[in-house]
Amino acid sequence: MLKVEIISTGLFDTLQDEGRPGYQSQGVPLGGAMDRQSAALANQLVGNPLGTPVVESTLLGSKLYFHGPAQIALTGALARSTLNGHPMPRYTTVNVSPEAILNIGSMQQGCRTYLAIRGDWQVQKWLGSCSPPPYQSEVLTPDSQLQPGQLLKIQNAPNIEIRQFPPQDQPIFPKNGEVRVFPGPEWGAFSDSARAQFLDQPFTLSKDSNRMGLRLKEQLPETGHLPGLLSSAVLPGTVQVPPSGQPIILMADAQTTGGYLRIAQVATNDLPILAQCRPGDQVQFRLHV
Incomplete structure (x- = not known):
């Protein structure tokens, strides 16, 4: 079991997936990732099903510590992201070694980044989704708004070959x-x-x-x-x-x-x-x- 520790959080870091389709008639908002395209691409790059949770960060991202090896991908906004102090590539599968530190940092272009981690996420869900409901009920809200010290638990899956979106195919977010x-x-x-x-x-x-x-x-x-x-x-x-x-x-x-x-x-x-x-x-x- 891979454990990823949240060292610090940014302005607003949450776990998001595809939300709760089918419940709008009962007054339940759809929710899910704001930029669904970037979230889907992140999961695709690590070989996860499209509905797998991702970490959505807004304007300023979190710092994470990997207790074990992992495969990850970062998509969305252009951020000042580093992995063990070196620039973190975007839109590519990245192999992470144990004790690695990923710092997503501040967004330079665009507003939100999406971090996918390969494997089966062990997260609490409500109505089939880990995305936090906007009304934040203590009873119904999954533990999806990230907090310092929190551990993300992910059942490891065998590594895949590196996947990459070339720079010319990566989205640009103009002002x-x-x-x-x-x-x-x-x-x-x-x-x-x-x-x-x-x-x-x-x-x-x-x-x-x-x-x-x-x-x-x-x-x-x-x-x-x-x-x-x-x-x-x-x-x-x-x-x-x-x-x-x-x-x-x-x-x-x-x-x-x-x-x-x-x-x-x-x-x-x-x-x-x-x-x-x-x-x-x-x-x-x-x-x-």
């Missing part, structure tokens, strides 16, 4: 991202000028953003008089507009219903772009028809 959107259920409730501005101007990501939603700074015109909704279905990628006119893009831990008008829905394949946006980065919406 100005473009995402495709479909018209939302209340698209027609907004004025022509509000719809035009939604598509024409870039929006800046506010620091008041998290795994539940990304708040944008700029305001849409003529929204203060619009009526609210009875609670209606929402999902990751729904773009809501509250009375302030400042759009909110719902993300992985979003609630399942909401009362704000839904101007648009982000294309699922573009959610990883948003997951890697940092406060101060800009997003441009493009209508996908």
